[in-house]
Amino acid sequence: xxxxxxxxxxxxxxxxxxxxxxxxxxxxxxxxxxxxxxxxxxxxxxxxxxxxxxxxxxxxxxxxxxxxxxxxxxxxxxxxxxxxxxxxxxxxxxxxxxxxxxxxxxxxxxxxxxxxxxxxxxxxxxxxxxxxxxxxxxxxxxxxxxxxxxxxxxxxxxxxxxxxxxxxxxxxxxxxxxxxxxxxxxxxxxxxxxxxxxxxxxxxxxxxxxxxxxxxxxxxxxxxxxxxxxxxxxxxxxxxxxxxxxxxxxxxxxxxxxxxxxxxxxxxxxxxxxxxxxxxxxxxxxxxxxxxxxxxxxxxxxxxxxxxxxxxxxxxxxxxxxxxxxxxxxxxxxxxxxxxxxxxxxxxxxxxxxxxxxxxxxxxxxxxxxxxxxxxxxxxxxxxxxxxxxxxxxxxxxxxxxxxxxxxxxxxxxx
Amino acid sequence: xxxxxxxxxxxxxxxxxxxxxxxxxxxxxxxxxxxxxxxxxxxxxxxxxxxxxxxxxxxxxxxxxxxxxxxxxxxxxxxxxxxxxxxxxxxxxxxxxxxxxxxxxxxxxxxxxxxxxxxxxxxxxxxxxxxxxxxxxxxxxxxxxxxxxxxxxxxxxxxxxxxxxxxxxxxxxxxxxxxxxxxxxxxxxxxxxxxxxxxxxxxxxxxxxxxxxxxxxxxxxxxxxxxxxxxxxxxxxxxxxxxxxxxxxxxxxxxxxxxxxxxxxxxxxxxxxxxxxxxxxxxxxxxxxxxxxxxxxxxxxxxxxxxxxxxxxxxxxxxxxxxxxxxxxxxxxxxxxxxxxxxxxxxxxxxxxxxxxxxxxxxxxxxxxxxxxxxxxxxxxxxxxxxxxxxxxxxxxxxxxxxxxxxxxxxxxxx
Numbered sequence: 099x100x101x102x103x104x105x106x107x108x109x110x111x112x113x114x115x116x117x118x119x120x121x122x123x124x125x126x127x128x129x130x131x132x133x134x135x136x137x138x139x140x141x142x143x144x145x146x147x148x149x150x151x152x153x154x155x156x157x158x159x160x161x162x163x164x165x166x167x168x169x170x171x172x173x174x175x176x177x178x179x180x181x182x183x184x185x186x187x188x189x190x191x192x193x194x195x196x197x198x199x200x201x202x203x204x205x206x207x208x209x210x211x212x213x214x215x216x217x218x219x220x221x222x223x224x225x226x227x228x229x230x231x232x233x234x235x236x237x238x239x240x241x242x243x244x245x246x247x248x249x250x251x252x253x254x255x256x257x258x259x260x261x262x263x264x265x266x267x268x269x270x271x272x273x274x275x276x277x278x279x280x281x282x283x284x285x286x287x288x289x290x291x292x293x294x295x296x297x298x299x300x301x302x303x304x305x306x307x308x309x310x311x312x313x314x315x316x317x318x319x320x321x322x323x324x325x326x327x328x329x330x331x332x333x334x335x336x337x338x339x340x341x342x343x344x345x346x347x348x349x350x351x352x353x354x355x356x357x358x359x360x361x362x363x364x365x366x367x368x369x370x371x372x373x374x375x376x377x378x379x380x381x382x383x384x385x386x387x388x389x390x391x392x393x394x395x396x397x398x399x400x401x402x403x404x405x406x407x408x409x410x411x412x413x414x415x416x417x418x419x420x421x422x423x424x425x426x427x428x429x430x431x432x433x434x435x436x437x438x439x440x441x442x443x444x445x446x447x448x449x450x451x452x453x454x455x456x457x458x459x460x461x462x463x464x465x466x467x468x469x470x471x472x473x474x475x476x477x478x479x480x481x482x483x484x485x486x487x488x489x490x491x492x493x494x495x496x497x498x499x500x501x502x503x504x505x506x507x508x509x510x511x512x513x
Numbered sequence: 514x515x516x517x518x519x520x521x522x523x524x525x526x527x528x529x530x531x532x533x534x535x536x537x538x539x540x541x542x543x544x545x546x547x548x549x550x551x552x553x554x555x556x557x558x559x560x561x562x563x564x565x566x567x568x569x570x571x572x573x574x575x576x577x578x579x580x581x582x583x584x585x586x587x588x589x590x591x592x593x594x595x596x597x598x599x600x601x602x603x604x605x606x607x608x609x610x611x612x613x614x615x616x617x618x619x620x621x622x623x624x625x626x627x628x629x630x631x632x633x634x635x636x637x638x639x640x641x642x643x644x645x646x647x648x649x650x651x652x653x654x655x656x657x658x659x660x661x662x663x664x665x666x667x668x669x670x671x672x673x674x675x676x677x678x679x680x681x682x683x684x685x686x687x688x689x690x691x692x693x694x695x696x697x698x699x700x701x702x703x704x705x706x707x708x709x710x711x712x713x714x715x716x717x718x719x720x721x722x723x724x725x726x727x728x729x730x731x732x733x734x735x736x737x738x739x740x741x742x743x744x745x746x747x748x749x750x751x752x753x754x755x756x757x758x759x760x761x762x763x764x765x766x767x768x769x770x771x772x773x774x775x776x777x778x779x780x781x782x783x784x785x786x787x788x789x790x791x792x793x794x795x796x797x798x799x800x801x802x803x804x805x806x807x808x809x810x811x812x813x814x815x816x817x818x819x820x821x822x823x824x825x826x827x828x829x830x831x832x833x834x835x836x837x838x839x840x841x842x843x844x845x846x847x848x849x850x851x852x853x854x855x856x857x858x859x860x861x862x863x864x865x866x867x868x869x870x871x872x873x874x875x876x877x878x879x880x881x882x883x884x885x886x887x888x889x890x891x892x893x894x895x896x897x898x899x900x901x902x903x904x905x906x907x908x909x910x911x912x913x914x915x916x917x918x919x920x921x922x923x924x925x926x927x928x
Binding site for chain 2: 172429430493495496500
């Protein structure tokens with residue numbers, strides 16, 4: 099049993115933060131046994147690990163990140179989606195046929211994910227099986243709760259990065275079988291997006307979903323270009339989500355719809371129906387996509403909403419910066435489209451922690467019964483003014499740096 | 514004489530970066546004597562300071578920052594301008610009647626400004642003379658090229674933060690006289706913005722401008738609320754800029770128009786005529802203002818355009834993050850208002866270095882004859898991929914942290 103003392107901040111619900119100044123967290127076997135404002139006498143003989151003025155917050159979840167694109171983060175940010183894919187991203191992804199390259203990148207990616215306070219993630223790999231094995235094994239070995247997908251793309255892709263449909267399905271099944279019984283890093287179906295997938299491929303992925311009871315991640319209505327392309331490719335479908343429904347890909351959980359910027363009413367209804375998650379990737383959508391998710395409206399429909407770094411359309415691994423960007427974007431959206439409301443900091447923080455965490459189990463909060471996956475942040479306050487713990491957390495998201503993360507815990511173990 | 518070796522990146526012009534891999538900068542008495550791809554034999558006996566794979570870039574200029582708001586950076590970011598001013602910003606500014614508080618904050622502010630790579634700045638203080646003296650003296654002592662203003666506000670302000678007109682002018686003249694002969698930190702007139710200034714106050718500031726040949730900084734058309742308020746207060750004026758012209762405040766240089774988000778054609782013409790600078794503060798305008806500068810259009814008119822952190826409407830002191838945000842916002846603007854073009858990374862970097870630097874003299878570039886005000890950035894590259902020096906600079910702006918600034922030079926001296 100461990101007892102930690104410090105300020106404690108976590109999401110009570112989607113609108114409110116719980117804030118305990120100088121509180122105590124009792125952890126037993128990696129699970130939070132209780133949280134106290136005053137430590138009960140029964141614990142008075144126990145050793146207390148004191149974080150002083152540090153603030154204990156839940157570790158973050160990243161619901162959309164392309165591990166193979168890690169080497170391109172923060173470059174080529176002038177481009178827009180189509181050019182960015184063809185000139186920068188696809189050429190880089192083709193390199194993962196080289197296992198040695200994959201080993202180097204994925205090792206650095208996972209280390210940096212953790213360094214930036216992310217302990218749970220939904221991750222794209224590339225089409226390459228060996229490289230995808232390296233990625234999922236790396237995450238499993240580090241104990242990162244995650245869904246990891248070998249990418250499928252069998253049409254309208256560059257020659258150097260395209261699969262033959264039957265082989266794509268065979269490789270996917272092999273990948274699933276190999277990792278189905280992983281403890282932490284689970285396989286997930288990962289058709290890249292509608293424009294690069296034949297319906298035959300999607301249908302067969304749907305069969306794998308049923309056979310192995312696994313979910314699916316993809317990009318949904320991420321740009322007007324993508325939305326139009328999908329319509330051209332799947333003339334019988336009224337919307338992006340319907341393509342996946344027709345293919346049988348909405349039946350198993352989880353379904354993860356990255357971006358979800360231009361959904362129709364039917365897209366929203368279908369995502370709600372399958373209890374899927376839409377993932378906002380604020381910096382990515384402003385870097386290469388151009389378009390802003392209707393976050394406030396979607397929150398009000400009760401849809402599950404998470405946040406993603408979307409490296410390398412997004413440029414920074416730390417989800418805390420995306421919390422700030424999410425609030426900012428809601429202000430711009432509301433300015434241009436006044437029927438969209440501004441979201442609060444508390445809502446964005448909830449999306450990035452408790453709500454996203456629910457995808458993986460009891461993580462993303464510091465309540466009793468949750469896994470102690472937590473960060474201690476510090477050195478954000480000045481001597482000349484006193485901030486409330488919640489204000490320190492807000493400052494961390496808006497102005498903080500990775501160096502403000504002083505301690506990181508995963509299932510109670512400091513890493 | 515000092516010789517520095519490393520990758521070198523600076524703006525050749527508004528559209529192009531100069532990139533010299535493994536180049537040399539020869540500095541004499543703090544001024545760049547020459548920049549070389551290969552070091553001429555005449556220098557072969559000299560000691561060379563080698564930055565290895567580090568990239569030498571010009572130090573940044575921050576053209577709009579409120580030093581007294583530094584304690585509030587990154588908090589209260591849910592609010593919009595009117596509430597943010599009245600609930601958070603004005604109460605904090607009232608504290609600067611306490612000189613001890615001013616000393617503590619301004620010392621931390623200046624240290625952090627430098628730490629984040631900013632060596633030239635245009636700075637707001639508060640209405641308080643003693644605190645303003647402390648701020649400008651602090652900047653002068655550190656040798657930061659700057660314009661610093663004691664704020665004027667004589668109407669529609671809270672009781673605890675309002676001046677009587679005659680006293681405001683008297684205090685301003687005292688402030689100017691005291692610091693007019695400073696070497697680095699120069700006084701500048703600083704009427705807060707049209708809604709909190711009487712025309713009488715502005716007219717008398719115009720007379721001080723003429724008497725002492727000093728410029729003026731203020732907020733111009735920063736929000737639709739502010740624009741409407743200004744129109745109500747100054748019924749004879751067709752636009753914000755005309756108020757300042759009528760008051761005689763456009764005759765002396767520099768004139769610095771922070772935000773400039775909703776200018777009329779006449780605002781633009783007047784700013785162009787007085788050769789003033791408009792300052793984009795990307796994060797600030799999305800945090801509390803809501804509105805995006807028409808950066809591309811303004812650049813194409815040839816208007817002088819700089820970048821500001823606008824602490825604490827902006828939430829981060831490092832101008833490099835604002836370079837990235839400036840490109841991002843141009844993409845959103847272009848999405849919603851397609852007659853606005855996207856600006857390039859090179860243009861945003863130019864705005865934050867060479868263009869802004871020109872306001873202060875020969876700073877903001879690494880060309881011959883410029884002051885060696887420079888940063889060395891490093892630890893941005895991975896082992897498994899090689900980036901061009903310009904890509905390293907782009908990554909620094911999008912994904913970097915203050916810890917990536919390894920060396921800082923001001924007029925040739927490392928600080």
